[in-house]
Amino acid sequence: MSPTIFALATAPGRAAVAVVRLSGPRSGPAVTSLTGRAPPPARRASLRRLKDRQGEILDEALVIWSPGPASYTGEDSAELHLHGGVAIVESVLQALADLGLRLAEPGEFTRRAFENGRLDLAQAEAVADMVDAETRAQARQAVGQLGGALSDRYEAWRAGLIQALAMLEAAVDFPDEELPADVAGRARPILEGLEREIAAALADGRRGQRVREGFRIALIGAPNAGKSSLLNALAGRDAAIVTPTPGTTRDVIEVPMVLEGYRVLLADTAGLRDSLDPIEIEGVRRARAWAESADLRVWVVDGSAGEGDWRQARGLARPEDLLALNKADLAEGGDAAGARATGLEGVAVSLRTGKGMPGLRSALAGRVVAALSGGEFPLATRLRHSESLEAAGSRLAAALVDLEPAVELAAENVRLASRALARVTGRIGAEDILDVVFSSFCIGK
Ligand SMILES: Nc1nc2c(ncn2[C@@H]2O[C@H](COP(=O)(O)OP(=O)(O)O)[C@@H](O)[C@H]2O)c(=O)[nH]1
Ligand SMILES: [Mg+2]
Structure with missing residues (x-):
């Protein structure tokens, strides 16, 4: 008891x-x-x-x-x-x-609800997400997940896999009997359909996680371009130090904020340039690493500079990135044209006068909304989910390769794929998964 x-x-x-x-x-x-x-x-x-x-x-x-x-x-x-x-x-x-x-203990009420079959594991996670939600988008996603939007899809996939598995096992068990000639062949379209759906869910995979954890935006560019000024303007407070001395910012400064109801993590970074100072070198390394893994980069360029370090940025830029052409209160220098030539969407701003800021804000919000909103409910809202999806997807791919030459192997891979999916809803619940999930709860939930 x-x-x-x-x-x-x-x-x-x-x-x-x-x-x-x-x-x-x-x-x-x-x-x-x-x-x-x-x-x-x-x-x-x-x-x-x-x-x-x-x-x-x-x-x-x-x-x-x-x-x-x-x-x-x-x-x-x-x-x-x-x-x-x-x-x-x-x-x-x-x-x-x-x-x-x-x-x-933390999460013990919800853990009991899970153990007594009142919720599945993805729904239990949604309970924690609802308590932690700080934005409308996070709350909406958590409510959907609690309602079964995620679990139902995993259960439907599992049902499809089990149906295919039954066909394959029939082919394995009675190879010589009067089974419909091409049992494996009939399982193929089912498995191919599931593989497509899982691949699509994976392709869309980061969306749900980004809604939950925050969409990551890196402010990068040459020293003194105005990155720290932009961070402070967007955050509405003096989070980063602004000085006329190039190379002031060394660490990555992360500031959470809300844009259009989505949680966003904004990062100010060290200006990209070659340096001999070991502290600044490390700062630039961190800036690059953060920028590479970010969902969006905003290239801050001093539009009044004659010739800047925009070159430093080239390798990291991606087509969806934004350009903030700063210091529009001053006369335009040669760097502005160079930056425009990249073809990135650009907004002229002055952080000194505030000119152009509403436009930059709405361009940012547009990027976030485009990346995170979508008709379909995301099928991975945590790393745990996308890892299971990946495992299921690669088992399915292997099963399709094995189908004709080795039905037994195909059946085993289908079984493993269904097991990977079952981990998400906790139908197969390893104790260590449960400990990780429930330890993130607060006491009393
Ligand atoms: N004239 C002018 N100066 C600016 C503007 N934005 C920033 N600055 C100045 O440029 C210098 C560097 O700004 P900062 O935000 O520290 O740049 P960071 O090195 O890219 O972080 C500071 O002296 C700012 O006051 C602007 O729009 N116009
Ligand atoms: Mg700075």
Whole structure:
């Protein structure tokens, strides 16, 4: 029998209301002991006076009794809606501990919900994502995932694989009997269809992860072009040091912000140039590494410079990148034409006067929306999902190669592909995967 657990489910600190949850077989007796009477009618808010074992009144609380299995965790559970005073919450938690109940670990309520079949693993992850969501897009994606938008697709793929597997196994088991001539041949279109769908999901794969973790934008360019000024202007605060001294910024400075409802991670970087200073060399190395793995690069160019270091940037630029032609308050120099010749979409701005900034902001937002919005629900919102998809995809590819010459091998690869997909919804749940997933939760969830 699992131990009965309790935790404060709301944020700690002074508040109007604080909710304490309990779950496990001794929830009913604990409610009885605290209220001095049998648990109230199921799933209805009932006002009860709570007392400790010495009979001291702790609070007047709303008690909601949710007997299993139709509860969040699947077990007998209860919620105590207390007055949100720190001392009141403390005294109720103490009373529960005195009754022999144990404080819950992070994510333990949701882990029990998963173990009791109330949620699958992808849905349990969505619960954590909902709690962590800071933008509308993150919240929307998490709500969809909790509703099964991701799990349903994985289950449908698995069903298709199992259907194909049944055909292949029939071919393996009864090679000489009166089976329809070309069983393997009939499995092929099913497997090919699945392979296409999984490849498409993978191609789209980073979108869901970017929505959850943030779309990464690197500000790069030569020293003194105005990268740090741009970061500060976009972030709306002085996050990076701005000085007339070239080479001021050395570390990558990351600032999270929200653009069009999407989480964005903006990075200011060291100016790209050749240097003999070991600190600056390391700064430039980090700048390049960040820029290469970023989803978008904004090339900040000092448009007033006669001849700049735009050359340094060439190798890293990609067609979707943006150009910020800065210092438009000054006379245009030779560098501006050179930068325009790259063909990247450019916006003339002045960080000194603010001129052109609305245009740059909307160009940035447009890039983020184009990259992250889409009709289909993303089928990988965490690295864990895309790794499973990749594994399934390569097993499927191998199965298609084996199909004619070695049906047994093909069947085994199809089996492994379906197992890779099953890991996402936790149908096959290795303990270490579960520990990783649930350790990221907060206590009380
Ligand atoms: N005239 C003018 N100066 C600017 C503009 N933007 C930045 N600067 C100046 O250029 C210098 C370098 O700016 P900074 O943001 O530190 O450039 P970074 O080295 O690319 O990070 C500072 O002295 C800024 O005040 C601008 O639009 N016009
Ligand atoms: Mg700087």
